[in-house]
Amino acid sequence: MKRITIDPVTRIEGHAKISIFLDDDGNVNDARFHVTEFRGFEAFCVGRPLWEMPSLTARTCGICPVSHLLASAKAGDEILAVKLPPTALKLRRLMNLGQIIQSHALSFFHLSSPDFLLGFDSTPEKRNVFGLMEAEPELAKRGIRLRKYGQEIIAALGGQKIHPAWAVPGGVREGLSEEGRKILLESLPEARETTFVALGLFKKLLDAFPREVASFGNFPSLFLGLVTPEGLWEHHDGVIRVVAANGAIVADKLDPTTYLDFIGEASSGSSYLKSPYYRPLMDETQTVTSDSAGLYRVGPLARLNICDRVGTPLADKELTEFRNRVGRVALSSFYFHYARLIEILAAIEAAELHLNDPDITSQRVRAEAGINRERGVGVSEAPRGTLFHDYTVDENGLIKKVNMIIATGHNNLAMNKTVKQIAKEFIQGSDIQEGMLNRVEAGIRAYDPCLSCSTHAIGQMPLDIKIFSQQGELVKELVRD
Amino acid sequence: MSNLLVIGYGNPLRGDDAVGQVVARVLSDWYLPNVKVLSLHQLAPELADDLAEVGTVYFIDACMDRTLEHPRVAEIQSGNSTVNVSHFSSPQDLLVLAKQLYDCEPRAYLIEIPAESFEINEGLSAKARKGVKEVLEYLRGVLANNQVVKQITMPEKFPQDL
Numbered sequence: 152m153k154r155i156t157i158d159p160v161t162r163i164e165g166h167a168k169i170s171i172f173l174d175d176d177g178n179v180n181d182a183r184f185h186v187t188e189f190r191g192f193e194a195f196c197v198g199r200p201l202w203e204m205p206s207l208t209a210r211t212c213g214i215c216p217v218s219h220l221l222a223s224a225k226a227g228d229e230i231l232a233v234k235l236p237p238t239a240l241k242l243r244r245l246m247n248l249g250q251i252i253q254s255h256a257l258s259f260f261h262l263s264s265p266d267f268l269l270g271f272d273s274t275p276e277k278r279n280v281f282g283l284m285e286a287e288p289e290l291a292k293r294g295i296r297l298r299k300y301g302q303e304i305i306a307a308l309g310g311q312k313i314h315p316a317w318a319v320p321g322g323v324r325e326g327l328s329e330e331g332r333k334i335l336l337e338s339l340p341e342a343r344e345t346t347f348v349a350l351g352l353f354k355k356l357l358d359a360f361p362r363e364v365a366s367f368g369n370f371p372s373l374f375l376g377l378v379t380p381e382g383l384w385e386h387h388d389g390v391i392r393v394v395a396a397n398g399a400i401v402a403d404k405l406d407p408t409t410y411l412d413f414i415g416e417a418s419s420g421s422s423y424l425k426s427p428y429y430r431p432l433m434d435e436t437q438t439v440t441s442d443s444a445g446l447y448r449v450g451p452l453a454r455l456n457i458c459d460r461v462g463t464p465l466a467d468k469e470l471t472e473f474r475n476r477v478g479r480v481a482l483s484s485f486y487f488h489y490a491r492l493i494e495i496l497a498a499i500e501a502a503e504l505h506l507n508d509p510d511i512t513s514q515r516v517r518a519e520a521g522i523n524r525e526r527g528v529g530v531s532e533a534p535r536g537t538l539f540h541d542y543t544v545d546e547n548g549l550i551k552k553v554n555m556i557i558a559t560g561h562n563n564l565a566m567n568k569t570v571k572q573i574a575k576e577f578i579q580g581s582d583i584q585e586g587m588l589n590r591v592e593a594g595i596r597a598y599d600p601c602l603s604c605s606t607h608a609i610g611q612m613p614l615d616i617k618i619f620s621q622q623g624e625l626v627k628e629l630v631r632d
Numbered sequence: 633m634s635n636l637l638v639i640g641y642g643n644p645l646r647g648d649d650a651v652g653q654v655v656a657r658v659l660s661d662w663y664l665p666n667v668k669v670l671s672l673h674q675l676a677p678e679l680a681d682d683l684a685e686v687g688t689v690y691f692i693d694a695c696m697d698r699t700l701e702h703p704r705v706a707e708i709q710s711g712n713s714t715v716n717v718s719h720f721s722s723p724q725d726l727l728v729l730a731k732q733l734y735d736c737e738p739r740a741y742l743i744e745i746p747a748e749s750f751e752i753n754e755g756l757s758a759k760a761r762k763g764v765k766e767v768l769e770y771l772r773g774v775l776a777n778n779q780v781v782k783q784i785t786m787p788e789k790f791p792q793d794l
Contacts, residue, residue, distance in 0.1 A: 195645075195752050210645050213673030261677055280677070284732045292733050299678040 169570055169591060177580030182571040184563070184595060193553040201227055201522070201548040206316030208540065208555075214601045217250035217305055218533030218558070220318050221387065222540040227320025229408065229527030230544055231520040238513040239322035244387045245505045246308045246318070247531065248498040251386060252342065253301025254534035255451070255491040255498075258599040259349060260294025263488055266593050267356050271363070272586035290352070293345040297495070300342040304502060307331035322517030329512050336506050339499060343465075346495045350469065353492060357476075360485065366576035367594045368484025368569030371396030373429055373447035374456040375561070377532050380404065382459040384466075384497060386532040393429060393447065394457045398479045402431070407530035410539055414556065415445070426563045427556055441568035449536025449561040450598065451490035456480045463504075466497035484569055487597045522548045533558040535599055559600040569594045637682055637738070638771070640692040641672040648747035648760040652692040655745070655767050664775060675721045680729035684736035690774075691723040692767065694760070695744035703767045704744045710737065743767055 172181045192211050199207060205223040209216040221243055228235060235243075261280045268287060269278045277285075284291040308327060309317035317324050357364070377385040378392045382403075391405035391413075405413060417426045417439035428445030439445065447453075461467045470493055477486055505511055522544060529540040536558030543552040573594040577587040640656025642649040656671035668686070670679075675691075683689055695704065710727035721729070723742055730736045745763035756764065 192645075192752065207645075210643075210673070213643070213676075216673070257677070281728060281732065284729070288733065295678050295680060295729075295733065298676075299681060302678060 169595070171570075171574045171578060171591070173578075173580075179571070179574040179578055182567075182574040182591075184566045184570050193555060196550050196553045199550045201230055201542065201544050201550065202320060204540075204542065204550065205318050205320070209316065212601060214254065215250075215533055215535070215538075215558075217246055217309075218531060218538050219540070220309075220316075221247055222529040222531040222533075222538045224318035224320055224323075225529030225531060226527040226540040226542045227529070229529065230522060230524045230542065230548070231320050231518070232523035233321050233518040233520045235322055236513075236515045236518060238326060238510050239516040239518075240388075241505055241508060241511055242308055242323050242327060242516065243318055245327075245502060245511070246305055247387050248502045248505070249301045249304025249308075251301070251498040251534050252304070252495055252502075253298045254599075255495050256294055256298035256301060258534075258596075259353075259488060259491050259495075260291065260297070262599070263593070263596055264290075264294075266589070266596075267353070267360070267488075271589050271593065272584075274585070278589070290348070293348060297342055297345045300338055301498075303338065304335055307335055319517065321519060324517070326514040326516045327512050332506050332512055336503070339503055339506070343496070343499050346492060346499060350492045350496070353489060354472075357489070362576070363590065363593075364483050364485045366573050367590075367597055368565060368572060369482055370568060370572065371482060372565060373401060373432070373445075374453035374480070375429065375447045375449050376454045376457050376537050377407065377530070378458050379462075383462040384454060384458040384460070386454075386498075386501075391530075391537075392457045394480065396480055396482055401429075407537075407539075408528035410528065410530070410541075410556070415439075416556070416560075424563050425556075425560055427561050428564065439564070441564045441571065443564065446564040446568065447561065448484070448565045449558055450487060451494045451534070452481055452484065452487045453536065454532065455490045455493060461493075461497045463497055463500035465500055466493055469493045469496060484565065484594065484597045487599070491599075522546060535559055535601055536561050557601070559598070562598045562600065566595055566598055566600065569597070635687045636667045636775075637670070637686040637689040638667065638692065639670045639672060639675070639679070639682075639689065641670075641674055642694050643673060645752055645754060647749040647751050647753040647755070648745075648757055649694045649750050650754075651694045651745040651747060651756060651760050651764055654756065654764050655692050655771075658764075658768060659771065667775065675723065675726060677721055677726070677729060679721070679726050680733055683726055683730040683738055683740075684734035686738050688739045688741075690741050690743055690771070692743045692745065694747040694750070696747065696750070697744075698746075698748060700744065700746045702746065703763050703770065705770065706742050706744075708740050708742050743770070 170183050171179060174180045196204065196207065204227060205220045208219040208223045211219060224243070265278045265280060265283045269282050273282070280291065374394045375391065377389040379385045379389045382392070390403070391407050392400060393402040395401050402413065413430050415428050415430045415433065415435060417428060419426060426439050428439050428443060429447050430445065433439065433443060433445035455470060455473065461470055473481070473489060473493060481490070526541070526543045531538050538558050539556040541554040542550055545551055570591055573591050577590050638656060638659055640652035640654070642652040644650040644653055653671045656669050659669045660671065668682070670682070708723055708727070710724060710731050723740060727737070727740055730738070745767055746759050748757040748759050
């Protein structure tokens, strides 16, 4: 048996490596995705006041602060047992839309489009955002400005871009100013135009990657996420829906706060990332693997697969075309990229509706209350998928217990299965070419995982691939700086 | 428009990794005219826009080399970066972006502050606090030389709670 290690995986958030095991004939026998960063954050929260949790959890990560902020504030709402002022709810939703825009823009334009536009087999010196700038400078600029637009929505509400301590249990600290609304509306058409440019480009490129579409996580699975009670696309409230690969609704209108009834979490000795699974389809006496029936996917692709429609005209038109191309339920994780672009469009349309709502500048944005429940669960759709914050507090509102299921965790089993599928398709023997390994990495990047949530930025991340013989002897090593 | 940009960055829940943000928060309280101060978890590509609008930029980060005893200041240049950009960027990455996208090349310096611990924790070690103070003294001199600010009062205490 030979073993190939990709450590660390580049252009994802956090620390991870991929191990690929070859048999004696050089065929891929198995492949695994490991997360090597330990978070330990849940224990850190114990003893903190409930009111501090949104700003504290927002600081766990430079990528997903808004997602944690909103899920945490929602858990706080449950504990206070309050009903939010309508404007507070709209403002929180607007901020989440800004988060979806900025996060998806970064993923598509800066992390993944070099693969599509410059080719998976192009040299690593060129296949990055700098190569993209040389080849497509206008597109690169547009990508930066689109991300900036999402950040501006967040800044207009939260006051600072990275860790806005703005959402609190019971509402938000401040409303949107009239000037802020005007500025965001003025910039919106350019953001929409850029999204159409990217969609047009990606649709043209799609036919050039049949092998990648066929092997980048192309397998039947469940898809899970929030929808409105009417079955429309949802990103902040609503109910949980689970859809099968054939489009059948497996479960619908599940109360998100009862997530422990339908989501289990398995641990693995080889990764710090837990493996959530859908409990009703699992024999929980058996080991959870990437072949388990309880495997499900979350995130942009899942959200489009589970909803009946988006509910806004431009995104619905794109969703119809998407489904005409790939089927009612898209099974290949390669389509996560496509789904991200449709979600950016949906987010821009939804943001425009909020910004034109006369109530959006109301300053009645916070309900005050004391501790009225011992436990609260907050659920929201982060750009990467469904995010759960589950808090238990004492009578003074001090945190006794925290459980968080981060969006990336839900996709752990699917990412493992994806790595194995790509490795089997592209790798044979010890003559490992750069393009083969980049495809394995790109399979993970399709999910846009955020593994760090507290990791120090380490700057440049080299790619180290080691191939070992069955006896553990190093046969070959490739290092990419 | 600001002619000087200061970006302090790091994870405020990772012990001494917060030093860049601590410096930035103190500088923000000085309300310096013509100086834009950003306190960030990490560097991201859209900052290239901000770099394109200033003549000089200071990046302030924690130093992972634990043998460093005093802050280190080095002028940095964009060069030919070929790194794989992640969700975060390096100062050099941002300089490349600013140059290639906007044909702007601000003078850039990286200030690294000695650090001891990057474990999950709030608050700075004594070594990091000393480094923060030294950097603030240094920046006071730089800003005075730039004739941006005539007089700056050093704070008695540094913010721990970010």
